[in-house]
Amino acid sequence: MTNAPAPTLPSARGPLSALVIDHLRADPTAPHGIAAPEAVSPAALTEVDPYGDDLQLALYLCYELHYRGFAEVDTEWEWQPGLLALRGELERHFRAALHRDVPVTGGETAGHAMDELSVESPDGDGASYHLRDAGTWDQYRQMFALRSVYHLKEADPHAWAIPRLRGHAKAAFVAVEFDEFGGGHGDAVHQELFAELLRAAHLREDYLGYLDIVPAAALTPVNLMSLFGLHRRYRGAAVGHLAATEITSPPGSARLLSGLDRLQAPEPCRHFYREHVEADAVHEQILRTDVVGDLIRTEPECETDIVFGIRAFLFVEDALDAHVMTAWRAGRSALVGEL
Template identity: 55%
Template sequence: MTAAPADLAPVNDATTTAPPLPRACGPLSDAVIGALSTGRTGGLPAVSADVEPLGRDLQLTLYTLYELHYRGFDGVDAELEWDPELLRMRRDLERVFLEHLRGAVEPGDDPVAEMDAMSVEATSGTGPSWYFKDEGTWDQIREYFAHRSLYHLKEGDPHAFAIPRLQGQAKASFVAVEFDEFGGGRGDRVHQQLWADLMSAAGLDPSYLGYIDRVSAETLSTVNLMSMFGLHRSLRGAAIGHFAAIEITSSPGSARLVAGLRRMDAPEECVHFYAEHVEADAVHEQVMRHDVVGDLVGREPELAADIVFGMRALDYLDDLAAEKMLAAWKRGESSLLP
């Protein structure tokens, strides 16, 4: 049994629209969180060229700055979303992050071949869904939920920034997939709400960013990636590639998690979230492959390499986050920060 933290229980009011500011973990995050707290953004530090691109200080700072474009923070002036000094710092952080990703991810320019390779269902694997299918514990999967909450409680939002950057069939079909992510017009079926229901059923804090102070830099980076792609028109190809990769690979992994949760006799709300994705994402895969990516490449063939980059960057960072979690569990330790 993992030495799971005893303080995973809900502590925040899930109905609060804007979350509290996170705890700083280094000089960059300390400067930005201080500026947001006071409204005084002058004198923010320069981003050193040798800062660790996947370090927690950079990733938390970037996450905090991106959050100004989502729900913001309690007590922070909404006007700071477009503050020039904060945007300058964000861009400097993004340059470091993006340069690292461009160097770490092998380039490619054939989205169809990439999607074909992703569509071949593996018979074995080492990621979290494989681990939980056969051997992971309830305490460990609760930690997994805490990590994943940073994405799933904003599921669909980062990629929605790409909508005005698409045209024609790609736009129409992309919106159709997002419509499903947002519950098909029903608030109780919005995937973000289904995740909040899962968290509550698991005895976890369902509030937005409830675990931001507990997750690793690697987990933060996976959400920062989609925010960066979504917020930059120049990276619209990467945003679509990222979303397509999620939809193509989600269904088999969700099926394994359903099997693992049933093995653990988990609450039905936990099973339901992943069962919903087994069905929905199998359909979304075909839409994304043919009607979104296919149409986009037909209209803007110069985006093909960035589409592949978005797919491979997702895989790269997801693997790092998964390896960090699994290594901790196999040592009998918690994957969460104190």
């Protein structure tokens, strides 16, 4: 994956994503700019599903310009004013839905929210439990494809928060990210480990290789991270999101590893989750005390956003889990196309 070319644009899933794709294929310096049609006016957006395929793909495409971009897209689009204005409208609709569906009261503490994450039933009914106990190799491969839109950029969305922190919280946050990026060793970067997992599972390892067949429920968690990382006002939410990610990762990864052991899956697949069981347990303690604790001490106004980041993480991950289990219980693929 290291020297892989930039990805190509996917197919549109509705008028919003079609509008974005049409413009990204055009000249960003053309005088016409972006004409915001009725489809993206604030009033019209109230009729659009904020978690649906069309809006989430459109938003994902806009955000991707700040990561690796697309092979056929001029790099000038990253800061094209018209596209930024369009992205702003999409974000406002997405943010409004999140704040409606993930309410946070001023009395909630980050400590309590993190403690709640640590309490898990050994007999849950989510996707990781199913994969541990009865998952098939085909279902694992579906999960790998679903998560590829995140794991092949793992740690990148959270890295946007680094320049927005200071002091001890910043140093500790960087320490966690340093591990995610392989501790100075390119072959240990978690993105590379996931590419090795995909190869071992006989899946495409190219960046965004499965974007065309990944449902909105798998795009939303990545868009949430990009939203938090790219907006300084959400620095607390980005910290809360990373804390939630690291706290829930070891038990979830342990369940996935157990299922892979049961299936005698290729070692690179097991290694990816084994690494997360071991490393993320350490990261949890750093984030609880040295990042979250110090940020609240120095910027107490961030605590509500930290809690929001934790709760929003749970909300979108639960939605993905529900999507996957609904499909599997019905005997369908969790993807919107064939592997």
